[in-house]
Amino acid sequence: MTELHKLSIKEKLKGLKDSTFSSQELTESYLKRIKKLDNKINSFITVLEERAVKSAKESDQRYISGSALPLDGIPIAHKDIFCTEGVLTSCGSRMLSNFISPYSSTVVKNFEGSGSVVLGKTNMDEFAMGSSNETSYFGEVKNPWKKDYVPGGSSGGSAACVSAGLASGATGTDTGGSIRQPAALCGLTGIKPTYGRVSRYGMIAFASSLDQGGVLTKSAEDAAYMLKTMSGHDPKDSTSLNVEVPDFVKEIDKEIKGLRVGLPKQFFSMNMPEYVEQSINESLKVFEKLGVKIIDVDLPHIDLSLPIYYVIAPAECSANLSRYDGVKFGYRCEDPKNLEDLYMRTREEGFGTEVKRRILIGTYALSAGYYDAYYLKAQKCRRLVANDFKEAFKSVDLILSPTAPDTSFALGAKTSDPVEMYKQDIFTIPANLAGLPGISVPCGQHQGLPLGLQLVSDNLEESKILRMAHHFQLNTDWHKSWPELD
Amino acid sequence: MSLKNQDLEQIAYLARINIDKDKFPSLKKELESILELVAKMDSVNTESVVPMSHPLDLSQPLRKDKVTEKDDRKNLQKNAPSIKAGLFMVPKVIEVED
Numbered sequence: 001m002t003e004l005h006k007l008s009i010k011e012k013l014k015g016l017k018d019s020t021f022s023s024q025e026l027t028e029s030y031l032k033r034i035k036k037l038d039n040k041i042n043s044f045i046t047v048l049e050e051r052a053v054k055s056a057k058e059s060d061q062r063y064i065s066g067s068a069l070p071l072d073g074i075p076i077a078h079k080d081i082f083c084t085e086g087v088l089t090s091c092g093s094r095m096l097s098n099f100i101s102p103y104s105s106t107v108v109k110n111f112e113g114s115g116s117v118v119l120g121k122t123n124m125d126e127f128a129m130g131s132s133n134e135t136s137y138f139g140e141v142k143n144p145w146k147k148d149y150v151p152g153g154s155s156g157g158s159a160a161c162v163s164a165g166l167a168s169g170a171t172g173t174d175t176g177g178s179i180r181q182p183a184a185l186c187g188l189t190g191i192k193p194t195y196g197r198v199s200r201y202g203m204i205a206f207a208s209s210l211d212q213g214g215v216l217t218k219s220a221e222d223a224a225y226m227l228k229t230m231s232g233h234d235p236k237d238s239t240s241l242n243v244e245v246p247d248f249v250k251e252i253d254k255e256i257k258g259l260r261v262g263l264p265k266q267f268f269s270m271n272m273p274e275y276v277e278q279s280i281n282e283s284l285k286v287f288e289k290l291g292v293k294i295i296d297v298d299l300p301h302i303d304l305s306l307p308i309y310y311v312i313a314p315a316e317c318s319a320n321l322s323r324y325d326g327v328k329f330g331y332r333c334e335d336p337k338n339l340e341d342l343y344m345r346t347r348e349e350g351f352g353t354e355v356k357r358r359i360l361i362g363t364y365a366l367s368a369g370y371y372d373a374y375y376l377k378a379q380k381c382r383r384l385v386a387n388d389f390k391e392a393f394k395s396v397d398l399i400l401s402p403t404a405p406d407t408s409f410a411l412g413a414k415t416s417d418p419v420e421m422y423k424q425d426i427f428t429i430p431a432n433l434a435g436l437p438g439i440s441v442p443c444g445q446h447q448g449l450p451l452g453l454q455l456v457s458d459n460l461e462e463s464k465i466l467r468m469a470h471h472f473q474l475n476t477d478w479h480k481s482w483p484e485l486d
Numbered sequence: 487m488s489l490k491n492q493d494l495e496q497i498a499y500l501a502r503i504n505i506d507k508d509k510f511p512s513l514k515k516e517l518e519s520i521l522e523l524v525a526k527m528d529s530v531n532t533e534s535v536v537p538m539s540h541p542l543d544l545s546q547p548l549r550k551d552k553v554t555e556k557d558d559r560k561n562l563q564k565n566a567p568s569i570k571a572g573l574f575m576v577p578k579v580i581e582v583e584d
Binding site: 098099102194195196209238239241301308322325326328329332336337339340342343344347348351357359367376378379380381382383386418422434459 | 498501513521524525539544549565567
């Protein structure tokens with residue numbers, strides 16, 4: 001029999017339905033792989049072995065009784081940012097290293113309701129702040145393609161575990177590229193839907209006007225299955241969109257002939273490595289063969305994205321993370337002298353360097369006398385970037401670019417220079433600022449490391465980007481390759 | 487953009503994060519490099535631009551003023567560092583005269 005972990009979600013569902021294998025067998029094969037291989041990449045913070053086997057058995061029962069749910073018996077993993085009742089939910093931080101969530105996030109509940117089996121919670125950059133998964137309190141994650149290289153971040157554990165075949169797919173969150181960039185660096189498909197498509201209830205907040213949940217999978221088709229389960233209106237999240245969720249799986253086969261793809265001049269005039277440019281050019285040829293039109297577009301304010309992001313994200317993070325004070329839950333320092341000492345030392349000891357750096361920048365940007373010059377200015381510039389996209393979508397359906405400026409980089413290579421690290425997200429941040437959906441798809445390799453291309457569409461057009469990605473994958477093999485880990 | 491030690495102390499206090507003085511030089515350098523990056527925004531005139539606080543420009547939906555959560559104190563307090571008689575315990579905040 002083929003190795004079970006190499007089957008697509010569609011094939012797994014068929015195998016389960018036809019009793020070719022049971023969910024228990026499938027789940028146990030994944031647990032075995034995790035036990036054998038995860039010590040090489042550190043992609044999980046918590047493995048839920050007993051819980052997974054128990055829910056697999058329940059799935060098998062439902063298949064027998066003919067009441068199977070849409071993703072019944074499919075083993076997945078959740079980024080450790082999604083609160084899961086009765087399970088450690090650490091957000092990659094010492095601050096929450098003892099936090100057993102008293103409730104489940106809507107995303108976790110949606111997957112439970114679809115019958116999927118949760119194998120565990122994946123490692124991540126602390127509070128989702130990072131592009132290399134080196135800021136986790138639970139240790140760095142390694143790229144399965146080259147183990148002294150980073151998997152990208154912040155959803156680095158989710159990326160590494162799916163890439164290594166330790167889960168069928170994994171949830172992630174994307175504030176400035178945290179799904180798409182690690183997907184690119186690990187050779188996966190990663191989609192960040194429209195802001196508001198996926199509920200943020202129980203998804204630990206970093207920058208609330210930018211954060212959005214999504215998935216990392218081997219293919220666009222797998223992503224369609226998972227995104228369908230995950231999306232939908234949630235009254236518990238006041239920013240959740242009350243709109244119908246299309247059947248992403250059904251819509252994926254529709255043809256892409258006649259769609260117009262825009263190439264932002266501003267991105268393509270930047271210096272990029274030759275092999276990145278080459279992989280993009282070859283991908284464009286694939287799209288052209290499928291009847292897609294390629295057009296240049298102008299996004300005149302796009303170069304402001306990184307500066308805007310590094311005001312808005314830290315400002316919102318400084319407000320969101322003020323809740324971690326050592327009083328009601330989470331880490332508390334030893335022997336506080338007084339209440340102020342309790343706050344000051346709890347936050348000094350509980351947060352890591354990058355999180356503190358962003359809280360400080362955000363605090364500064366929001367402090368009296370600076371608000372107009374930083375936060376308000378950034379919100380105004382954000383409007384300019386969003387308008388650029390609005391204008392561009394009058395003449396194109398999608399915007400294409402590389403996902404990341406290069407392939408993965410060596411562990412430790414960028415940790416001493418925060419701004420150098422921030423540049424990892426130069427192509428992904430604009431979509432977060434405008435709230436737009438974006439996907440990263442594997443489109444090449446250089447020296448054994450994957451490259452990704454990004455497609456961004458207008459709001460609520462996830463179907464269109466999934467469809468484009470799917471047709472690309474029907475005509476290329478990049479998404480089919482696996483790293484050698486065994 | 488240059489920050490003084492005094493600024494750093496003030497920011498750290500506002501953020502309620504204790505920071506060792508010996509970390510000031512490197513922190514100062516890092517924060518300044520971020521502020522330098524951010525200063526690029528000054529190159530555009532935004533006088534007449536409406537600030538964008540929500541990516542889809544939606545307004546806050548309202549719901550009925552009804553209690554929806556049940557009392558779950560015991561469960562919620564399981565994660566608390568220190569609890570006494572159902573209350574969260576912190577160091578004494580009332581100053582006592584000597």
